Amino acid sequence: MAKQLAAVIGTGQTHHTAKRQDVSMAGLCREAIDRAMADAGVDWPEIDAVVLGKAPDLFEGVMMPELFLADALGATGKPLLRVHTAGSVGGSTGNVAASLVQSGVHRTVLAVAFEKQSESNAMWALSILPPFSMPVGAGAGGYFAPHVRSYIRRSGAPEHIGAVVAAKDRRNGARNPYAHLKQPDITVESVRSSPMLWDPIRYDETCPSSDGAAAVVIADESVASGRPAAWIHATAMRTEPTTFAGRDQVNPQAGRDAAAALWREAGITDPLSEVDVAEIYVPFSWFEPMWLENLGFSELGQGWKLTEAGETALGGRLPVNPSGGVLSSNPIGASGLLRFAEAAMQVMGRAGEHQVDGARIALGHAYGGGSQYFSLWVVGAERPGAR
Numbered sequence: 001m002a003k004q005l006a007a008v009i010g011t012g013q014t015h016h017t018a019k020r021q022d023v024s025m026a027g028l029c030r031e032a033i034d035r036a037m038a039d040a041g042v043d044w045p046e047i048d049a050v051v052l053g054k055a056p057d058l059f060e061g062v063m064m065p066e067l068f069l070a071d072a073l074g075a076t077g078k079p080l081l082r083v084h085t086a087g088s089v090g091g092s093t094g095n096v097a098a099s100l101v102q103s104g105v106h107r108t109v110l111a112v113a114f115e116k117q118s119e120s121n122a123m124w125a126l127s128i129l130p131p132f133s134m135p136v137g138a139g140a141g142g143y144f145a146p147h148v149r150s151y152i153r154r155s156g157a158p159e160h161i162g163a164v165v166a167a168k169d170r171r172n173g174a175r176n177p178y179a180h181l182k183q184p185d186i187t188v189e190s191v192r193s194s195p196m197l198w199d200p201i202r203y204d205e206t207c208p209s210s211d212g213a214a215a216v217v218i219a220d221e222s223v224a225s226g227r228p229a230a231w232i233h234a235t236a237m238r239t240e241p242t243t244f245a246g247r248d249q250v251n252p253q254a255g256r257d258a259a260a261a262l263w264r265e266a267g268i269t270d271p272l273s274e275v276d277v278a279e280i281y282v283p284f285s286w287f288e289p290m291w292l293e294n295l296g297f298s299e300l301g302q303g304w305k306l307t308e309a310g311e312t313a314l315g316g317r318l319p320v321n322p323s324g325g326v327l328s329s330n331p332i333g334a335s336g337l338l339r340f341a342e343a344a345m346q347v348m349g350r351a352g353e354h355q356v357d358g359a360r361i362a363l364g365h366a367y368g369g370g371s372q373y374f375s376l377w378v379v380g381a382e383r384p385g386a387r
């Protein structure tokens with residue numbers, strides 16, 4: 001069945017900080033929603049359905065928060081759907097909302113994703129021993145550190161690459177009025193002298209724990225025509241189990257498969273030449289070169305060379321995370337939708353101080369769990385096929 005055209009017509013996000021004690025969970029979501037709806041120029045009667053994403057309920061200690069949030073999300077009397085794919089959930093929320101429009105089920109759908117980690121303790125929530133599952137150990141950093149070590153060993157990347165990514169993203173974050181961490185004066189040297197947390201991941205190479213929310217309004221062609229829009233060229237999601245014999249956690253098969261499907265649907269044969277800007281889920285700095293390779297922007301073992309050459313910085317061949325990315329703000333459940341929204345803002349020319357000049361094609365990427373879930377989209381300034 002041919003998909004109908006769909007486009008992002010508005011985006012909104014909150015200010016992200018360690019503790020947003022000035023708002024409730026409902027208030028946090030509403031802050032992002034109100035900005036997205038104002039950006040889109042739509043009012044409640046035009047919203048046909050609401051899709052909500054957030055990461056595990058243990059992060060706030062509230063089971064099924066979508067139930068009490070329904071009213072604040074404007075979902076009373078409308079379909080409300082909760083999505084859950086661990087840390088990638090924000091991206092999956094965008095993709096599910098897009099699919100409701102592309103399938104012709106709804107004309108205009110509101111996607112919203114949030115995390116209010118200060119309500120509970122996410123490090124604890126990620127460290128408990130779930131029955132029948134692998135223990136994560138010391139939070140996400142403890143789980144991913146061996147994979148980063150493994151990447152360094154396999155690729156032969158010099159040890160400073162992680163610090164190059166961190167300094168770049170934090171400086172980018174200083175250009176983003178909504179970012180949690182703003183460090184315009186950070187340097188590769190200062191990152192390398194920050195405390196070691198989970199060897200080889202240092203304090204300044206780690207995302208913060210943030211409170212925050214993001215929202216996007218997605219509409220069909222009849223609604224989007226004549227408005228500023230980021231047209232959705234392709235979406236992809238893939239999953240794999242946490243453990244199986246021969247699993248490659250440095251370069252997961254699910255990520256490779258999702259990327260291949262995405263580029264195929266978008267008609268992109270050379271991602272590095274054809275994509276103008278990428279918002280990639282990088283919670284620990286070394287995941288930039290790892291995901292560049294997994295996504296097919298470079299050959300295996302070569303991703304770090306793009307980083308080292310400055311190609312992923314603003315002004316480079318493929319600016320990665322001009323918003324500051326996850327390293328500058330990580331409200332986990334919202335982080336994927338932030339990547340997707342920032343990609344849309346770039347092709348709509350609405351990214352302000354972190355706008356990439358002339359951006360026409362942008363990637364939004366999210367991953368979650370133990371690198372098990374991948375959600376991606378490509379958005380463009382023109383309708384698909386118009387390039």
Ligand SMILES: CC(=O)SCCNC(=O)CCNC(=O)[C@H](O)C(C)(C)COP(=O)(O)OP(=O)(O)OC[C@H]1O[C@@H](n2cnc3c(N)ncnc32)[C@H](O)[C@@H]1OP(=O)(O)O
Pocket residue numbers: 017018019087088123139140141180181203204205206207208209283330332335367368369
């Ligand atoms: C798929 C995924 O998303 S995987 C990633 C999941 N998320 C994580 O693993 C979170 C990783 N980060 C952390 O656990 C914590 O932020 C730590 C360990 C780095 C720091 O812990 P704490 O010092 O207890 O952080 P806490 O949240 O209390 O913040 C204290 C201050 O440090 C700042 N801060 C927190 N992390 C960082 C960081 N990595 N770099 C610089 N500053 C930071 C906060 O903004 C806050 O500043 P403020 O008082 O001015 O608001």
